[in-house]
Amino acid sequence: MTDSAPLVVDLALLGGGGAASLLLAALDRHGVRDLRIAIVDPVRRRGQDRTWAFWGHPDTDLDPLLSASWRQVEVATAARRRVLDLTPLRYAMLRSGPVYDRAADAERRLDATRIVAPAETVRDDGTRVLVRTGDGRAVRAAWVLDSRPRPPARAGRTTWLQHFRGWWLEADRQVFDPTRAVLMDFRTPQPPRGVSFGYVLPVSDRYALVEYTEFSPDLLTDAGYDSALAGYRDLLGLDPAGLRVREVENGVIPMTDAPFPARPSPRVVRLGTAGGATRPSTGFTFSAMYRQADQVARALAAGRAPVPAPAYPARHRWMDAVALRALHRGGVGGPEFFDRLFDRNPAERVLRFLDGGTTPAEEVAIMNSTRLLPMIAATAGDAVHRVRDRLRPTRPAPAVPPAVVGDAPGATLTTRRGGPPSGEDDVRAR
Template identity: 75%
Template sequence: MNDHPPVDVDLALVGGGGAGSLVLAALDRHGVRGLRIAVLDPVRKRGQDRTWAFWGRPGGDLDPLLSASWDRVEVSTPARRRVLELTPLRYAMLRSAPVYARAERAEERLGVTRIDAAVAALDDDGARVLLRDADGAPVARASWVLDSRPRPPARPGRTSWLQHFRGWWVESAAPVFDPGRAVLMDFRTPQPDRGVSFGYVLPVSDRYALVEYTEFSPALLTDAGYDAGLRGYLDRLGLDPGALTVREVEDGVIPMTDAPFPRRPSPRVVRLGTAGGATRPSTGFTFSAMRRQAEQVAAALAAGRPPVPAPAYPRRHLWMDAVALRALDGGRVGGPEFFDRLFDRNPASRVLRFLDGDTSPAEDLAVMRSSPLLPMTSAVLGDAAGRLRARLPRRAG
């Protein structure tokens, strides 16, 4: 039981993972000073517990932290293999340890108070937020709360899939990887009955790489299922799993759904990360949107405004995602076919920026035109009918 009075702060960050770490670094970089800030998390994040991959232009605050980057990526389907030139963009890999270390340095410069407690309740009266621990004891009181804890959506979506994966950091005694090229999506894996699967290779050197097996589908696999998927993919690459040393294992589960994630569940609580809508429903990509959220929060506070970022994605993108998920879920279009046509009929930079939610309306229209028209049109009509049914009052049974 906590017998201490709650700490009074201007800003409380609930969760010290990726989203919170990006916010701390952005606050420091924007020169935000004089705010009383607290981070509440029972775990102090350190070391390598996850890997992020994203694309963008070279330069910027993350460049010194990158483990590797590539200006060429490979996308393969059973029909063809493409090597895409990304210039002026590049694909980059960022491991968690330098992100957490940078956030820790930012904490020191910002004078952050650390509270090693799990927050169980946020009582928002419209003027201040009281943060309570699992015993109901108040641990902090804040003018604003940025909450990056994973949260379920406000209500179930019409389509609820998961992006789930296992990655092995593998080391070879001989050079077997091409460090000048990442494998972004390799759909030559056996496809599940309901869903999409692909392999993924991020080489740090010619002997060391992260190799992943990923599925977009409604249900998780067993541990044996993920390991079998990885071994099968390594075989597909012509690599003997027995000749590789697995140095680390990474697992992940990311929601892919058209369900709504409220950004502001109460007047002075703002959600970030996946809970705040940063995950792109049709792809599971999250990191770039988290970066945008962190930059917008820091810029707002530096200007004396409320720390409320813009929606992570335009409404038209969320609508397009709902349509794509519905088409994939209903079997109207196959994942390899869908992505094959996207990359075949659009410049690589447009597809990558679309997947990241950073394209213009004109570019979105070009992407829509390049998708399988009849199945997608059927999905559009189904999505519209689903939305209409959701709005109609239910009759008593």
């Protein structure tokens, strides 16, 4: 194949991480067999290089791939520890290895062509899209599905980051409760500007992911993350002498009301974080990414354009913008905000809201559970800024943090097994 003779396909996937892997599996699941497909990505994804956590109903096609799932989760503050029953939902952990394996099987059955090179230029003339790769090849596609990381179209009114470090801990004895995950533990020291919490995702009574997370405008130093995570380990009462760190994860996830256009041109569709799948108020992405893949596959199977629905309703994006502004301006405290949500609403309603699945009536109940005056002030401030955005030229978007890579929620540095970072980490997406 040369520049003068591009590969002609019906569908080109740019990026090969989580979003593309889920899409390949969905195409296979829905029996799409008559499309010519090309995958353009500089990396062949294999093994456990990322972790997703999400909530949903059990007995889905993902169940055989899960590392663990929990019907109960814990939300803790300095005042109390609350155990939440998620029925009929469950919280689940999915590591990347089984997802990549399933995608590789689907890729073979779909007879897709893989080009191991970066996509450098994408030109859409309204009828076809020409993709040129870093090694001089070209692909001409009827449709392009692009899951590569992209900055937002303009700067947000509020831009925070969800940033974290996690240790995969193996214990010498039974120290974890595999029947219950810790979703948010706000007993961690709170930063001057932002909110912090820990969480625990146990795979067994001796093996778990223990993580420290902050929602804030700025990142910590490596020493800061290690100190905060060690402090959370001690707060849990875990004896470091009886623990081994098997893997380390670091990540940065955008939390912003900045827009991520899902369809930048007539025949280019963005998926994953670049397509708006990351929820601004929480950083969760997997469920929306899975929905996007399923909707695209169903559309193609029915002969329709591969354009998914918006990842979240417009009213949810507005509510996220208001909540981020209230947190940013200090009108509400993070631990108090989330504690009131879970205290005054069924856990299942809160989780469905965070996943974009509640009704307007349920959203009124959720809004009524927050402190009224700070939220009114944040709503008014958000409205003023929306008017200003319409009246002035578009502000440039900030640069994507160096650690934000891949097509899943943020980035992870997964070290070699057997110890903490050694300077030879691979940058991976989480």
